[in-house]
Amino acid sequence: MxxxxxxxxxxxxxxxxxxxxxxxxxxxxxxxxxxxxxxxxxxxxxxxxxxxxxxxxxxxxxxxxxxxxxxxxxxxxxxxxxxxxxxxxxxxxxxxxxxxxxxxxxxxxxxxxxxxxxxxxxxxxxxxxxxxxxxxxxxxxxxxxxxxxxxxxxxxxxxxxxxxxxxxxxxxxxxxxxxxxxxxxxxxxxxxxxxxxxxxxxxxxxxxxxIESDLIAQPQVEEMPVDRRAEKLDNWQAPISLRNDTLIQSKPYPIDELPEVVRNAILATAEYVQAPVAMAAQCVLASISFLAQGKVNAPKETNREGMPAHLFFLTEGGSGGRKSSCQKLVELPIREHERQQYDEYRKNLEDWNAKSKTVESKEFAQWALDNPRPTDPTSIFSDITIEALTKFYIKGIVKNASLSSDEAGQFFDGHTMKGDRAKSALGAFTKIFDQGYCQRSRASSDDNGSAYDVRLTFNLLGQRVVLIGALNDPILREQGFLPRFILAAPESIAGQRTHTVEFRQKLKNSHNDPRLTKFWNRCRDILKDELPVLLNDSGEVPYFPVMQLSSEAELLELEFYNECEILQGRGKQFEFMQPFASRANELARRLGAVLAYFENKSEIDVEVMQAACAIIRHSLSEWFRYSDIEIADESDSEKLIKYLLTKCKKEKTNRLQRTVAMKGAPLQIRKAKEFDPCLNELIEFNYVRLVTINRSTYIELNPALLK
Incomplete structure (x- = not known):
């Protein structure tokens, strides 16, 4: 070579x-x-x-x-x-x-x-x-x-x-x-x-x-023997609707790839809450991200200190989709910990206020320096501006935060994301995500300064009517904010959530389910762990050990990187989603790090990395379905499959030569640059596939379309 x-x-x-x-x-x-x-x-x-x-x-x-x-x-x-x-x-x-x-x-x-x-x-x-x-x-x-x-x-x-x-x-x-x-x-x-x-x-x-005998012996789909049809159908998956208003139908969330404790917690949550598995999975993984983000870093090839392991999650769910219930059940030990800390803070604040009243006014300034006023330990926020969050980081009030809300509209339609403030806020959020760093510089403000080694997990859930505008906002997409999110848009299960007497009885004992208690107990163990520190010239500083990839996991991650890179090529699935696909490798490393830490592993092994790649691969497919969701008219892909079906039925065959199909396709897609993306979408959604016969490429239709 x-x-x-x-x-x-x-x-x-x-x-x-x-x-x-x-x-x-x-x-x-x-x-x-x-x-x-x-x-x-x-x-x-x-x-x-x-x-x-x-x-x-x-x-x-x-x-x-x-x-x-x-x-x-x-x-x-x-x-x-x-x-x-x-x-x-x-x-x-x-x-x-x-x-x-x-x-x-x-x-x-x-x-x-x-x-x-x-x-x-x-x-x-x-x-x-x-x-x-x-x-x-x-x-x-x-x-x-x-x-x-x-x-x-x-x-x-x-x-x-x-x-x-x-x-x-x-x-x-x-x-x-x-x-x-x-x-x-x-x-x-x-x-x-x-x-x-x-x-x-x-x-x-x-x-x-x-192949040649098959073409001669089976030229007409209608004449194909029943057993032969069944054989061909077995090799195909059912077509997924091309209509943009039904693209909300999602592929199954790959929970089977996840470690046992995590997987079982997801299944138990989905069962008791009666919510889509994908919604429960996103909440569980977001909780793990919040717990692990202050303990370890993810591996990064260009930096031996790694990168922050925190993650951003975004989940679509309709009104009454059980978003809030999912969060409450999954985050139970975290919320308990927050409440205990807050109760202790309130007590300390009362003591501080009482003592402060006994101090002479001329001595108060020095006393306050020696006895700092207790600060609110809250670290999980449902609605907070980037300005307030940055202030908390700089003052040292918060180091590890979570923006967790079942009303994503509070964030996307809130003060922070409006007008000219949005660009500044997006820059601040992406800097926190990438570097764990934020800075504030305002005239005549005592809140100016910088904060290092800060962490932030997003867990946003919202209705489609709220998300659709945000997810197609070119600023949010092109500036790289949305490509940092792991997305899930599961199909609603409303109408399937009936109760039985047995289920009601089981629901009463849900907090004793070992699938949940094992997960919660691991969460509580992590909450007790203290972050390691190092001593340097400026005093104690946080130390984030890097969760490294095993040799086998490194090769798997390499394959995933190449897979996502290839699919960004011209005419490929992610050609117009490069900001999303190019970040997939980094997100997989981060997710691998938090999963490995939660599993109490010393490194990211091949099983954990495989799970992380599967989750990010699923997220990419979700972003792909959302990429053109605002278009309501019949798409070029729909026009192409209609033409292919009509042509095949007329000629009584299930295959058309690719060059012939392109020449006879609807006028607006007869050139390769328009034809290929439509053909790729039909392949992705199980309508057609390409086969090579006598060195020529044919488009073969899914037999289910010809029944």
Whole structure:
């Protein structure tokens, strides 16, 4: 593969522990020559290239190429995994004294791919199995790896010339394009490299014959046998309505990915409150964010001190949607703690006031300095201006705050977000979110100053009539305020919340449900923990330990970053949502940090990171549905699917060649820049999918539309 990327600073280095000589690498090309055995996909001898373990030799570790997702022929980095070894160099021969499992990347972020630079390759493969990827790469096959095999297919479909046949290979079939899938089992692992090529050449011919015979034997949808229809329907999900007024229907919230205690608390809350699971989930995660934000930082590649782990949550719910009940049940131990602190504050304030009256007026100023007036410990606010919040931060009255309200209109339509004040407020909120920092500088004010290491969690819930204006406000979107929010817009369950005698009895004992008590007890334990401090020249300062990613979680996070980056490309799902998609990786790290802390883990492991990525992926899909919600007329996507349906029924088929479909589409979408976004939306909402037949791309309709 071509490898000519030059870095201004060395992106990798290797120091020989015997001689002390250091070799720095400024280009991928030089790094490959010095450290990578390209033929065998492994690290060369005497390569001390892991920056976290610079005295461990990475020799013989697997070295998997990372390529530019927009140019699959360009290697931009390597993923290294295996066992690194440390030697006692004072002995001859050197004696191994330690070894560690490692998994890290060097160079730029990319996707795993191999041998994709051959213009004359007979086919290219996509897989979701890393061991299979390594086997195929070593056999000289052109192959792309992604944890989602359908995504792997999309990568090769978008990144390879149309003249190259595309196939998928793995153990579990994909959701889409199942007729291009080659299923393998353990016996495949025993095939020698020289037989693997013939294996796939044979499979390629079988697939082509199968597709051609299918086109000949099944040209008319109406004539398809019943069992064949059922088979095809099994591979499709039900279409999601394209009407903008029904886009409020949401995909299921991925609670199955969450840790057990968190997941059970969500299910119990949704059950007792009779609220959508997504609403309960947002409230639970917001509570965890508030508890963890003052205890740990999230990992950040460019800052060893990390970044604030606090998060912003926004949830839509109709009037009577049980928003308030969700918050009250979930936040029970936090509210109890707040009440205890407030009661203590009131008592101390009464004592202070009583004592202050006994002090002579001429001595009062000094007495007040020695005996500061107690401050209100309230840290959860339902309605507060940015000016008041900043004042509290600067005066040290509040360090960890939460703006938690079941009436989002109080915030979006309040004093802070009106007129010229809105831009200033947005800047202040984003600075708090990004840096945990705020500043106030006003003429003739004694409230001026700066505050560092402050934290803020948002948990806003509101009705659609309130949110719709805010969520489509270009200032809130483009200035980056809304892209910092994790969004959920679940479908209302009104009309399904009937009671039985048994449910009423169970409801009386809800506070003894172990699903809730386990969650609440962990919340109470965290509330008792004191924030660690460090001593420096200016006295005690907060110390936020960084919740680091495990090696496996780091690779998973890398895949998620690349996934979101690729989907921002032209014609892709998030092309017009770049402010949202580009922040997904950061939000996943933050959510991973607070989940890991709540679970009392020492690092963000792969299970926690997988849960965090699933939640942020769901939020992106919610923002995607809201992106054009203000349009009420028939969309171009609706016009396109109507045309495709009419054309297919007329010709008695379920497929149209893509180029033919674009030429005959409604006039306003006959150019690629208008046609492709509509087609992508139809794919996203399960109306159509793309298949490759005889090197041509076809649009295939969901069989449910043709019944």
């Amino acid at each position: 071509n490898a000519k990327i030059i870095f201004n600073a060395p992106f990798a280095a290797s120091t020989d522990p015997v001689t002390g000589n250091t070799t720095e690498y400024h280009s991928i090309e030089d790094f490959i020559k010095g450290c990578i055995d390209e033929q065998h996909f492994k690290v060369k001898p005497e390569s001390y290239i892991y920056s976290k373990l610079p005295d461990y030799n990475c020799e013989e570790c697997e070295a998997l190429p990372l390529v530019n997702p927009n140019e699959l022929t360009e290697v931009i980095g390597y993923g290294i995994r295996g066992t690194a070894k440390k030697y006692d160099t004072s002995q001859t021969p050197c004696k191994e004294i330690d070894s560690k499992k490692i998994s890290f990347s060097i160079g730029k972020a990319g996707i795993f791919a191999s041998n994709t630079n051959n213009k004359y390759m007979p086919y290219v493969l996509g897989t979701d199995n890393i061991d299979l990827f390594v086997q195929l790469a070593k056999a000289g096959e052109a192959v792309v790896l992604h944890k989602d095999i359908d995504a792997a297919y999309q990568i090769i479909n978008n990144g390879m010339p149309e003249t190259i046949f595309r196939m998928m290979v793995g153990e579990k079939p994909p959701v889409n394009n199942a007729d291009l899938f080659v299923q393998v089992n353990d016996s495949f692992k025993t095939l020698p490299p020289n037989q693997i090529k013939q294996f796939f050449l044979d499979k390629k011919q079988q697939i082509i014959k199968s």
